[in-house]
Amino acid sequence: MPSQLSAQPSATNPADLPATELLALYARRALSPVAVAEAVIARAEASEPALHALYAFAPEQALAAARASEARWMRGEALPLDGVPVTIKENVATEGVPMPLGTAARDDAPPSPADAPAAARLREDGTVIVARTTMPDYGMLSSGLSSFHPLTRNPWNLAKGPGGSSAGSGAAAAAGYGPLHLGTDIGGSIRLPASWCGVVGLxxxxxxxxxxPPYYGRCAGPLTRTVADAALMMRTLSRPDARDPTALPPSDLPWDDLDGLDLTGLRLGLVMEAGAGLPLDPANRAVVEAAARLLAEAGAVVEPVPAFLTQAMLDGLDLFWRQRASLDIEALEEARRARVLPFIRDWAAGGQSLSGAAVFHGMSQMAAMRDAALAAIRPFDFLIGPVSPNPPFPAEHASPTNDPARAMAHIAYTVPFNMSEQPAIAVPAGFTPDGLPVGLQIAGRRFDDVGVLRLARAFETIRPALRPWPVVG
Incomplete structure (x- = not known):
């Protein structure tokens, strides 16, 4: 059936339009979901030979979904996100697609029998699923290095990595593979690639x-180019699903109420020193300090917060994660173990033969981080600070240190908020002298997701203009 909607609204490539604008254009019949899907597919086909952000790229299925969406719009039966392109991280199950978890040890993973909760909500609301996105082995690296997927690169500089473990999600968002991208985060895996790719990550x-399944500290959330798109996506993602016994009670939160936050008198705690891990790079420090000054000039009360994470907390958690990974890897037959990325095997080996006391102590550090983070925010409305201590690093490296003995040295700013269950967002704040993105992290009190989005939106309106989006391919 030929399209009955306009091909595109202007000279702007539809692949670069935010979801909020796409929905408005669809409603006016000024743009077709088919034209948008075609633009996103063309962008991906041009960029993927260099970027490698996608897994299970399905252009024909995406076009079929876009045609069905167009028909719903024409009938006046549009769904909440009807016709908006989306990518979904590889470790979030979608029906009929294998889930190798980034590792060649699972290169024969069977097709998933059903959509995971987040994928189900996106499909129910009419999104056009373009592809899944890449991740490192078992999601335990902040890079795009994987034994299963091709090496994922950063659109701003192909010599650099996008971060991880939502590597492909961050790269796809920055490269303009449509407006909505779903990632997961257990220690920074949404916020780190968002910061290093210059996008929003909640x-x-x-x-x-x-x-x-749920797990300690693990969350799923959006990576987008705008705060409004992240909020729009959360309206869908946050709907209930009985499969998660740790889910919060259903809440009708005002996801659309982002504008109008009065910064006057807002109490912001500025966390510049993490207390553990890598030192803060001067370029990252300069961008974050400039962001804090902007918020203070707009009326917020910004006060320094001493470091609240300790090296003992970070080391204990690292040992606990190593022990869990070593159990998973040792359970594999020898041929499969050999396919796991060597860096991951070396890192996990540090968890072998730990005593029960050592494992218990490591696990207890999650509670120690929780208590420290919640104590730090108590005098404030929000905490702000760096997302990462360093700019993007070489794409071929498994982590900023590229050392299994210090594999978690870069997550000290992000991981406490996983353990404390607080909402935290990375929002683009500026660039290094080399032109690489730097994000500002905003953490809120427990359950104040809308508040975090509102402050991020307020910062988005006062920060200096960002550089044009990168073009790959």
Missing amino acids: KPSHGRVPLD
Whole structure:
């Protein structure tokens, strides 16, 4: 059936339009979901030979979904996100697509029998699923290095990595593979690639977005180019699902109420020193300090907060995660173990033969981080600070240190908020002298997801103009 809607609204490539604008254009019959899907597919086909952000790229299925969406719009039966392109991280199940978890040890993973909660909500609301996105082995690296997927690169500089473990999601968002991208985060895996790719990345309150299966600190959330698109996506993702026993009670939150936050007198705690891990790079420090000054000039009360994470907390959690990974890897037959990325095997080996006391102590550090983070925010409305201590690093490296003995040295700013179950967002704040993106992290009190989005939106309106989006391919 030929399209009955306009091909495109202007000279702007439809692949670059935010979801909020797409929905308005669809409603006026000024743009077709088919034209948008075609633009996103063309962008991906041009960029993927260099970027490698996608897994299970399905252009024909996406076009079929876009045609069905166009028909609903024409009938006046549009769904909440009807016709908006989306990508979904590989470790979030979609029916009929294998889920290798980024590792060649699972290169024969069977097709998933059903959509995971977040994928189900996106499909129910009419999104056009373009592809899944890449991740490193088991999601345990902040890079695009994987034994299963091709090496994912950063659109701003192909010599750099996008971060991870939502590597493909961050790269796809920055490269303009449509407006909405779903990632997961257990220690920074949404916020780190968002910062290094210059996009918005929200780690919601734990339980706000139902998961299957849930795990300590693990969340699913949006990576987008705008705060409004992240909020729009959360309206869908946060709907209940009985499969997650840790999910929060259903809440009708005002996801659309982003504008109008009065910064006057807002109490912001500025966390510049993490207390553990890598030192803060001067370029990242300069961008975050400039962001804090902008908020203070707009009326917020910005006060320094001493470091609240300790090296003992970070080391303990690292040992606990190593022990869990070593159990998973040792359970594999020898041939499969050999396919796991060597860096991951070396890192996990540090968890072998730990005593029960050591494992218990490591696990207890999650509670220690929780208590420290919640104590730090108590005098404030929000905490602000860096997302990462360093700019993007070489694409071929498994982590900023590229050292299994210090694999978690870069997550000290992000991981406490996973353990404390607080919402935290990365929002683009500026660039290094080399032109690489730097994000500002905003963390809110537990369950104040809308508040975090509102402050991020307020910052978005006062920050200096960002550089044009990168063009790949």
